Amino acid sequence: MKIIKEINTLRNFLKEERKKQKTIGFVPTMGFFHQGHLKLIQEAKKNSDVVVVSIFVNPTQFGPNEDFNQYPRDLKKDIELAEKEKVDYLFTPSVQEIYQDDFLTYVNVEELGAKLCGKDRPVHFKGVTTVVAKLFNIVNPDKSFFGEKDAQQLVIIKKMVKDLNFDVEIIGVPTVREEDGLAMSSRNIYLNLKERKAALVLFKSLELAKEKIEKGERNSKVIKNEMEELIKKEKLVNLIYISVSNAENLEELDVLEGKVLIALAAKLRKTRLIDNLFLNIKLTTP
Numbered sequence: 001m002k003i004i005k006e007i008n009t010l011r012n013f014l015k016e017e018r019k020k021q022k023t024i025g026f027v028p029t030m031g032f033f034h035q036g037h038l039k040l041i042q043e044a045k046k047n048s049d050v051v052v053v054s055i056f057v058n059p060t061q062f063g064p065n066e067d068f069n070q071y072p073r074d075l076k077k078d079i080e081l082a083e084k085e086k087v088d089y090l091f092t093p094s095v096q097e098i099y100q101d102d103f104l105t106y107v108n109v110e111e112l113g114a115k116l117c118g119k120d121r122p123v124h125f126k127g128v129t130t131v132v133a134k135l136f137n138i139v140n141p142d143k144s145f146f147g148e149k150d151a152q153q154l155v156i157i158k159k160m161v162k163d164l165n166f167d168v169e170i171i172g173v174p175t176v177r178e179e180d181g182l183a184m185s186s187r188n189i190y191l192n193l194k195e196r197k198a199a200l201v202l203f204k205s206l207e208l209a210k211e212k213i214e215k216g217e218r219n220s221k222v223i224k225n226e227m228e229e230l231i232k233k234e235k236l237v238n239l240i241y242i243s244v245s246n247a248e249n250l251e252e253l254d255v256l257e258g259k260v261l262i263a264l265a266a267k268l269r270k271t272r273l274i275d276n277l278f279l280n281i282k283l284t285t286p
């Protein structure tokens, strides 16, 4: 595995790979790998000849009062894990390499970035799309892999790729969960034991929604209320939102039909967690 910090060095290596007709799979990450990241890398290995993984904690996607400085980092362990997964190129640029002092250009997927998590994280998705666009221009991958755990991010990246004609296929990879159901996240490390236990209610509320839908419930208000009631029972969990939306344009739905995204965000003390469920729903006829 080659560990590369400079954009030009990575570009030169990848130019050679492309001359050999190799397809390039790309997994952008912020490091501190867990099973969710490893699953993305494994999918990239299965679906491409050469795998590039980037580790870059992107400052522009953190708001002024968010956890950029505290965000967990462990490059040594990430390198070991990436080696084990047989990653070909690990790209670990500095902030200066990605954002030079005179940096001025941002990519913003206007309305989609303002919905759901965008309401309490107003700069987040603009930072994500900007850095992902830059990384796509650097790596020029055939395919790029993103976790369904960050559902809104996935929807927004797909829209950016379509709107700006990036020549890359975006592949969503299902969420990897702990044994009890909690979605894997680098931020789970912030949780103390009590919070870790309480956080499980987020997954349970999604399971409850699924159960109601399987029994025929199609009214989004009813589903949201049931989820909210369950979450309220955990005093350590402060719900930020529950959204039931069209999984392609994130428009809120009154009646569940077609491709639906049920997504939520909550805070446990300072830890912000998200989780979701993608569903394909047929409207039940009375």
Ligand code: PAF
Binding pocket: 028, 029, 030, 056, 058, 061, 128, 131, 132, 150, 153
């Ligand atoms: O999902 C993440 O880890 C980040 O948002 C990403 C896509 C690597 C951009 O910084």
